[in-house]
Amino acid sequence: MKDDDETEMIIALTSDRGLCGSIHSSVVKAIKARLVEKDDAKLVLVGDKAKAMLQKIHGKKVLGHFNDIGKAPPVFQDASKIALSAIDLGLQDYTRVTMYYNSFKSVVAFRTLKVPLPTKNNMTGAENYNLYDSIDDEVLQAYNEFTLATMVYYGLKEAQCSEQSSRMTAMDSASKNAGEMIDKLTLTFNRTRQAVITRELIEIISGAAAL
Amino acid sequence: MSSYAWRQVGLTYIQYSNACARAVRNSLKPELKVDAMKRGNSIIKATRWEEGKPVQGSLKAAKGSG
Numbered sequence: 001m002k003d004d005d006e007t008e009m010i011i012a013l014t015s016d017r018g019l020c021g022s023i024h025s026s027v028v029k030a031i032k033a034r035l036v037e038k039d040d041a042k043l044v045l046v047g048d049k050a051k052a053m054l055q056k057i058h059g060k061k062v063l064g065h066f067n068d069i070g071k072a073p074p075v076f077q078d079a080s081k082i083a084l085s086a087i088d089l090g091l092q093d094y095t096r097v098t099m100y101y102n103s104f105k106s107v108v109a110f111r112t113l114k115v116p117l118p119t120k121n122n123m124t125g126a127e128n129y130n131l132y133d134s135i136d137d138e139v140l141q142a143y144n145e146f147t148l149a150t151m152v153y154y155g156l157k158e159a160q161c162s163e164q165s166s167r168m169t170a171m172d173s174a175s176k177n178a179g180e181m182i183d184k185l186t187l188t189f190n191r192t193r194q195a196v197i198t199r200e201l202i203e204i205i206s207g208a209a210a211l
Numbered sequence: 212m213s214s215y216a217w218r219q220v221g222l223t224y225i226q227y228s229n230a231c232a233r234a235v236r237n238s239l240k241p242e243l244k245v246d247a248m249k250r251g252n253s254i255i256k257a258t259r260w261e262e263g264k265p266v267q268g269s270l271k272a273a274k275g276s277g
Contacts, residue, residue: 059263077253080225085257142224
């Protein structure tokens with residue numbers, strides 16, 4: 001079947017830190033769904049959260065992982081390192097390379113998207129390639145490498161933005177829920193306290209009345 | 212255009228571009244240099260995996276400066 005010849009590399013963009021709602025689990029869920037369709041895809045994991053969630057079952061598919069993500073805003077140097085490592089791990093030999101990340105929709109909403117990353121073969125095989133006059137192979141390779149780093153940088157920025165806003169909403173609703181719980185429990189506490197006092201009074205009074 | 216000098220010594224375009232960026236940052240005036248140098252620092256670490264286990268050998272990326 002044609003599908004058997006195609007190899008796929010999946011790059012997952014998450015981070016190291018939690019308390020951010022369903023950010024990491026939604027990226028991992030999308031990847032797991034893809035792994036059901038394509039069992040022999042290989043993984044490059046960015047962030048400890050993705051590693052923790054995927055290493056048990058799909059550990060054999062992992063080519064490499066990155067950590068110390070999420071502590072500081074991503075810089076182009078981070079994206080360069082990821083792109084260079086991916087190339088080092090053989091990105092240019094894969095038929096398809098997909099990057100899964102969270103795209104920022106609004107402060108309260110994000111979407112998990114996947115975007116295809118270009119390999120050199122994808123570029124030369126593209127439909128509109130013939131529209132361009134004699135592209136130098138050297139230039140194409142340089143452009144391809146740079147595009148990889150740029151797209152990873154874009155993914156990192158979007159992912160971090162979604163994560164920060166998701167963390168804010170998650171913590172906000174957690175604080176609000178905790179506040180409501182405190183109010184409810186305070187009422188119960190007061191009610192119980194008053195009931196105990198009333199019971200003691202009744203015992204004392206009935207004891208005194210019995211004398 | 213024949214092969215680039217940096218390609219011949221084994222660099223990729225990304226490494227070449229980062230080296231140029233470093234040079235530009237180093238040549239800035241002191242007030243602007245402080246902020247720019249922060250943009251050059253990257254703390255992320257890469258680990259290669261083999262057979263489902265991380266292996267100590269770092270990937271090429273970790274050797275790159277920044």
